[in-house]
Amino acid sequence: MTLEERLFAHVYRIRRVEERVSVEYPKDVIRSPVHLSIGQEAVAAGVCEALGKEDAIFGTYRSHATYIAKGGDLRKMVAELYGKDAGCCRGKGGSMHLIDPEVGALGGSAVVATTIPHAAGWAYANKIRGKRHVAVAMFGDGAVEEGVFYETLNFAALKKLPVIFVLENNGYAIHSPLLTRQPKDNIAERAASFGIPAEVIDDGDTRSIYEATARAVQAIREGKEGPFFIECRIYRWKEHVGIGEDWRFGYRHQAEAQPWIERDPLKVTAAPLSEARRQEIETSIEAEIADAFQFAESAPFPDVSELLTDVYA
Numbered sequence: 001m002t003l004e005e006r007l008f009a010h011v012y013r014i015r016r017v018e019e020r021v022s023v024e025y026p027k028d029v030i031r032s033p034v035h036l037s038i039g040q041e042a043v044a045a046g047v048c049e050a051l052g053k054e055d056a057i058f059g060t061y062r063s064h065a066t067y068i069a070k071g072g073d074l075r076k077m078v079a080e081l082y083g084k085d086a087g088c089c090r091g092k093g094g095s096m097h098l099i100d101p102e103v104g105a106l107g108g109s110a111v112v113a114t115t116i117p118h119a120a121g122w123a124y125a126n127k128i129r130g131k132r133h134v135a136v137a138m139f140g141d142g143a144v145e146e147g148v149f150y151e152t153l154n155f156a157a158l159k160k161l162p163v164i165f166v167l168e169n170n171g172y173a174i175h176s177p178l179l180t181r182q183p184k185d186n187i188a189e190r191a192a193s194f195g196i197p198a199e200v201i202d203d204g205d206t207r208s209i210y211e212a213t214a215r216a217v218q219a220i221r222e223g224k225e226g227p228f229f230i231e232c233r234i235y236r237w238k239e240h241v242g243i244g245e246d247w248r249f250g251y252r253h254q255a256e257a258q259p260w261i262e263r264d265p266l267k268v269t270a271a272p273l274s275e276a277r278r279q280e281i282e283t284s285i286e287a288e289i290a291d292a293f294q295f296a297e298s299a300p301f302p303d304v305s306e307l308l309t310d311v312y313a
């Protein structure tokens with residue numbers, strides 16, 4: 001596949017998996033809350049396309065997209081959502097704890113900002129071991145209100161860690177707009193104040209996000225060490241958690257979504273492809289998704305005797 005085809009395939013796969021999640025969710029077969037990335041796919045798609053299998057990405061609770069774009073096993077992901085034994089956490093993690101170490105999808109966490117130090121720690125280990133692998137921390141604009149964000153930036157800059165901090169700035173933490181929580185909308189400037197090269201991609205363009213990440217990855221591979229900071233402005237189309245829309249709550253207005261819907265990452269990444277190639281890719285992804293959901297539906301639940309294994313009590 002060409003780069004254009006791969007970027008489209010990432011976005012299409014994420015969108016269609018989450019649309020299928022939205023169809024199944026009301027049937028109560030999915031055993032955990034779901035935080036969808038519909039409309040925000042460009043970030044995971046662009047970032048993961050620039051990474052190799054040995055590179056690691058740490059996501060949030062909103063990271064179906066990260067797991068999928070990093071090449072996580074789709075059957076294990078859907079089985080995890082269904083609480084099944086074949087799930088990537090044997091059914092005990094659910095939507096917010098997707099992990100596939102074989103492809104460097106090193107996990108999500110429901111606790112806001114925790115994956116920022118996790119990624120830096122992984123980068124520190126790589127540096128000590130002399131490995132030129134890249135660690136990526138994904139986080140939202142709400143996560144930068146946690147002290148650990150600043151502590152980690154400080155440490156990563158001081159130790160020149162091979163980590164890329166990727167901010168998915170969708171302008172909201174649950175129902176609170178950014179400027180009701182922070183005095184200035186200048187997160188990338190704050191990262192730059194630590195001497196970290198920081199750039200902002202403000203139009204949600206998958207290709208631009210890919211290129212910015214690829215430049216940082218190349219610099220790390222060449223031994224011009226990190227960290228790097230990439231802010232991706234993006235918009236969440238659905239409610240914070242769940243499958244519905246939330247315009248009725250009045251904390252944001254549908255008109256605000258319009259420019260983002262016009263530059264829908266699915267439409268933008270499909271544009272350079274021929275109709276025939278686009279259809280081929282779509283057909284093959286549809287088959288993968290149908291297979292994964294069928295696998296999850298028919299897979300067994302963990303045995304009751306396993307209730308307390310692999311969990312802390």
Ligand SMILES: Cc1ncc(C[n+]2csc(CCOP(=O)(O)OP(=O)(O)O)c2C)c(N)n1
Nearest residue numbers: 062110111112140141142143170172173174
């Ligand atoms: C440490 C911590 N504090 C609060 C919460 C509750 N909480 C869950 S999601 C969220 C908002 C986070 O917003 P943001 O980081 O912008 O991510 P987004 O949901 O927009 O992707 C909060 C405060 C939490 N999960 N963990």
Ligand SMILES: [Mg+2]
Nearest residue numbers: 140141170172
């Ligand atoms: Mg946010």
